[in-house]
Amino acid sequence: MMFGQNFVFTLNKQLEDKHISETVDFEMDVMKFELNSNHNENEKETNCKREGAPLTIQASGHKYVHGVSGRLMPAVIDLGDGYILKALQKHPRGERELSFYQQIFDQIYVDPDIQMLKSFLPHFAGKVDRGEGSYLKLSNLIHGYQRPCVMDLKMGRITYDCKATQEKILSELKKFPPAQQLGFQITGMMVFDPVKETYEKFSKEYTRKLTEETMVSKGLSLFFGLNRETNRNDLLHPLLAKLRELELWFSVQKKFSFIASSLLISYDGCPQVKASQSCTENVLGNSIKQSYVYDGGTAKDTVESNCICGEVIEPSKSSSEFTSTINHDHSQDKNLADKIGLHLIDFAHVYPSDSVDHNVLFGIRKLISCMESMLR
Numbered sequence: 256m257m258f259g260q261n262f263v264f265t266l267n268k269q270l271e272d273k274h275i276s277e278t279v280d281f282e283m284d285v286m287k288f289e290l291n292s293n294h295n296e297n298e299k300e301t302n303c304k305r306e307g308a309p310l311t312i313q314a315s316g317h318k319y320v321h322g323v324s325g326r327l328m329p330a331v332i333d334l335g336d337g338y339i340l341k342a343l344q345k346h347p348r349g350e351r352e353l354s355f356y357q358q359i360f361d362q363i364y365v366d367p368d369i370q371m372l373k374s375f376l377p378h379f380a381g382k383v384d385r386g387e388g389s390y391l392k393l394s395n396l397i398h399g400y401q402r403p404c405v406m407d408l409k410m411g412r413i414t415y416d417c418k419a420t421q422e423k424i425l426s427e428l429k430k431f432p433p434a435q436q437l438g439f440q441i442t443g444m445m446v447f448d449p450v451k452e453t454y455e456k457f458s459k460e461y462t463r464k465l466t467e468e469t470m471v472s473k474g475l476s477l478f479f480g481l482n483r484e485t486n487r488n489d490l491l492h493p494l495l496a497k498l499r500e501l502e503l504w505f506s507v508q509k510k511f512s513f514i515a516s517s518l519l520i521s522y523d524g525c526p527q528v529k530a531s532q533s534c535t536e537n538v539l540g541n542s543i544k545q546s547y548v549y550d551g552g553t554a555k556d557t558v559e560s561n562c563i564c565g566e567v568i569e570p571s572k573s574s575s576e577f578t579s580t581i582n583h584d585h586s587q588d589k590n591l592a593d594k595i596g597l598h599l600i601d602f603a604h605v606y607p608s609d610s611v612d613h614n615v616l617f618g619i620r621k622l623i624s625c626m627e628s629m630l631r
Contacts, residue, residue, distance in 0.1 A: 308333050322387025332390070337398040340383055340390035348603035349389070353382060355511075355602040356391060368508050375501055375599045396598050402524035406444035406478045407517050407600075408622065409434075411614040414515045416604045433467045437625075438618030441465065442517065444478050447524030449485050471625050478520070481629065490522055491630055493592040498623050501597065505616040513615050514604035518622075521596035 308329070320330045320342045332340040343349035356379040359369055378394040397403035412435050415427045431440040441462040446455045457477065465474045480486040 324387060326387060328386060328388055337395055338380060339393055339395045341393055343389040343391060344603050352602045353391060355605045371504055377598060396519060396596055397521050400523040402447040404446050404522050404524040406520045407442045408439050409442050409515060409517050410439050410618040412438050412617060413614050416514045431463050436467045437470060438621040441474055446478055449525050471628055475625055476629060489591060490595045491626060494595045494597060495623060495626050497597040498619060502619045505612055505619060509608060509610055512606045512608040512612050516599060517601045519598045519600050522594055
């Protein structure tokens with residue numbers, strides 16, 4: 256994972272002058288919108304109906320891709336049976352991701368490290384040719400949720416691979432300079448507010464204005480609703496347990512290097528224990544009349560703390576302590592663990608390796624530190 260490092264360091268001064276020293280404007284720029292109200296979106300939806308229903312809840316990523324003839328197709332199709340179809344990317348990224356899934360889910364492959372990794376991946380059910388494109392058939396990670404809340408975190412200080420040009424490297428570094436200190440970045444999130452009965456979508460334009468100092472108070476905490484009474488702080492402990500399990504796997508595995516892969520964190524924004532009566536309606540039912548897009552600045556009434564994510568980059572628990580923790584049998588803990596999802600996704604830049612992936616491991620440990628700060 257040393258490729259590109261020297262170039263990174265030579266850019267530090269330039270990045271500091273051009274980006275890090277900029278004053279970030281944190282006034283909220285909120286745009287109310289009706290689902291499918293935009294004319295262009297309606298046109299895209301019409302063109303895509305023949306190909307299937309696009310997945311409605313997405314934290315980030317493209318919603319449409321071009322088929323062979325140039326016609327728009329959904330990038331992700333919800334099959335409605337617990338599976339989705341994810342459009343295969345262009346060569347060589349698509350083949351690389353397909354090969355990774357095939358290797359991991361090969362029934363003959365009984366490597367214990369691989370078996371542990373599978374618990375953090377969407378289930379792979381093969382390649383599907385449909386219409387003008389090819390798709391990966393994967394389990395729908397939010398299937399069964401009444402009000403899915405999702406957050407996409409791109410992991411690693413380095414988000415470009417060994418084949419990247421200097422122009423590509425500079426472009427990646429400019430997107431979110433704090434990634435050099437944090438080891439991760441939020442690329443988007445959707446959160447359901449059960450009181451207002453609305454979704455709040457935080458786009459990359461919003462999340463790229465976060466800093467190391469505001470990542471918790473104006474980023475992660477909003478995903479768990481810590482800025483309102485109906486918060487989901489009950490999910491932090493089970494999420495931390497899963498993050499530590501993933502940390503343990505990355506600390507010993509030497510098979511893969513994950514570049515620009517993401518962690519998808521998900522939960523039901525309206526589970527029975529915290530739900531209002533209206534939350535029993537369909538996820539796109541009439542109770543949700545509007546959503547709010549945060550595409551710049553920050554939300555009002557956020558958590559006041561400006562706690563910086565800690566500097567802990569060593570394992571927070573020893574292997575024996577960790578094993579004791581995850582094997583501790585508390586029925587309530589297990590029940591909560593089932594209510595928070597943590598999955599590794601996006602494998603278009605996964606390469607074989609013979610060393611520990613310190614790039615992603617650093618980001619996981621910093622994320623754990625940030626989550627722990629939210630409990631204090």
